[in-house]
Amino acid sequence: MKRVVAALIIREDTILICQRTPDQNLPLKWEFPGGKIEPGEAHDTALRRELDEELGIQATIGAKVATIRHTYGNGSAVELHFFVVSKFEGKIENRIFHDVRWVSKADLLNYEFLDADIALVQDIAAGTLKLTSLSSP
Secondary structure (H helix, E strand, O other), X not given: OEEEEEEEEEEOOEEEEEEOOOOOOOOOOEEOOEEEOOXXXXXXXXXXXXXHHHHOOEEEEXXXXXXXXXXXXXXXXXXXXXXXXXXXXXXXXOOOOOEEXXXXXXHHHHOOEOHHHHHHXXXXXXXXXXXXXXXXX
């Protein structure tokens, strides 16, 4: 099972979402930034590293808000650990994605997310998962 960390970066009533490139597995699906946890790496360390690599920011990792285990139709399994990013330094740069957007929580349902993220996206959009907002960076 692949272990992954992901960031829920909130600014006022918007959340940062990222779109996979056409040549990636599950092309052009939307997701939250983050990535694979390396062997022996702590969750917060992995997420800080991934956010620096993908977006060029130095993040302060906040509370873990969800853990989701999902098995895709092809048999590949993933364990996702979602954290709120309470603040970050630097300007967000799209270093690896097809697109990066700030969208309202309610508008999340208009994007085609990875299957593993759908239940969490629905909870965020419905307001059943409360996330602390960042002040504008």
